[in-house]
Amino acid sequence: MKGHIRERSPGKWAIILDLRDPETGKRKRKWHTFAGTKREAQKECARLITAIGGGDYVEPAKETVAAFLDRWLEHVRTLISPRSHERYAELARKNIVPLLGNAVLTSLRPEQISAAYAKALVSGRRDGTGGLAPRSVHHMHRILRQALGQAVKWRVLARNPADAVDPPKVERIKMRALDANETATLLAHFRQTRMFVPVLLGVLCGLRRGEVTAMRWRAVDFATGHLAIVESTEQTKAGIRTKDTKSGRSRRVALPSLAVEELRRHRARQAEELLKLGVRLTDDDHVFAQADGRPVQPNSLTHEFTRILALSKTLPRVRFHDLRHSHATQMLANGVHPKIAQERLGHSSIAITLDLYSHVLPGMQEDAAAKVDAALRAAIDRSAG
Missing domain, CATH: 1.10.443.10 (Intergrase catalytic core)
Structure with a gap:
């Protein structure tokens, strides 16, 4: 199995793979278009040859990101709640597609995704008044990564390009708890x-x-x-x-x-x-x-x-949801065990409770240390007496 590259125009390359048809034994060629430096094109050629040899090769296709997202949204419709599906569809069609929808899915590269995120942060608002919040772009990344992960499972893609992209850092929203x-x-x-x-x-x-x-x-x-x-x-x-x-x-x-x-x-x-x-x-x-x-x-x-x-x-x-946070904060601040708080709040695991309300724990630790100290001192005094 062989392959070589041919320059079509500055920065544009054709990757030509020489293969044999497993059924007829006849020689055939597969062409891939690549944009980048000569060195990058050579690396891509080598990767494709390795993928063919390992059985991981994916045929190039002309399906766009927008068309694939529509197909994926239909696939997940029965797997998630209707409200979640509405949110997924809104993020995909109104935020991701305007930036990446025309790209050919099999040619989508991590740097394209990174550039799309950067643009969304600057001018991603649909009303043209500025950029999206980092949290919104983070949600875009989560949806795109999930969709492209399905493309890998369907063998449309050899690997998920979104895995190599870091979404913008999102600062945790400070909860307002009432005393x-x-x-x-x-x-x-x-x-x-x-x-x-x-x-x-x-x-x-x-x-x-x-x-x-x-x-x-x-x-x-x-x-x-x-x-x-x-x-x-x-x-x-x-x-x-x-x-x-x-x-x-x-x-x-x-x-x-x-x-x-x-x-x-x-x-x-x-x-x-x-x-x-x-x-x-x-x-x-x-x-x-x-x-x-x-x-x-x-x-x-x-x-x-x-x-x-x-x-x-x-x-x-405050928001209505902050009343729930207030209840949790008051419980933990008054010495209620986090496991009890988890059960009352309906969190699926205690880790969620501890992560959400870690700001309350330092005071609880000081109180626990004081109680242990008092108990031990009392035991020492009794022993000395």
Whole structure:
């Protein structure tokens, strides 16, 4: 098996591979187009010869990155949630395709991807007002790398060019957690609104937005004081759908006595409200619902929370999801074991909990060191006595 290169124009090369047809034994040639220096073209020629000998050779094709991404998006449609698929499609078609869509897939090189990321950071916004945030470009990289990884599995590509590209560094978003005093003020501010119960479940139980909007009264066990978190709601362009929780597992959350008392009062008020409409409240009704008992959309919850919070002149402007962070931070700061925090929050592993709330751990370590020190000193004193 042989191969050689031929210069077509400055910086443009033809790589010609001499092969034998395994069925007929006749000689045939395969042509590859390459852009780069002569040395790089020679290396690419050698790589292709090695790939053919090792059975890893991929036939050159004219499919563009844009066409392949469409094919890949259709492939993953049944493998991910509808909301995730919408996000994947948006990133692929509105961010990646304008930069790389016309490139031939089999000719895509790491330097092209790096250049596309650099351009996105400077002028990637679709409205033409500037560049994308590093986090957005990082999401682009994650999607492109996943798609090209599938191309390798399908033997469309010999290797994934995105593996050789480093996405921009993303600084972790600083979470804003409310302290106990701020939490009390928050609850007082929302008490006379329909958003009081969602806020209560956020700061006292750490529930996610979708878990709040999905919860039905059958999930509330007043006898034992527990919540059963078994499902969540997701808002897509097609409407609202019920799905499993984020971790894929259900969990039981112990209710503080304050939450039990408020939920009892809320259920009684809701029953009276529905009765005026000629409807009897059942365990199948949603805990957080509209006046006529219909469920609330997750996006509507967020908008209403933001609107009511803005009426306060003293409370910090936090997101609804920050109530969950506040619950976690207050638990850990008060000595609750991280494993218990993980179970209440519904994280799939304790590593996620420790990673997200590592900023709370230094104070916990100091407290632990002080307790160990006190216990050991007491033992030493008893031994000396």
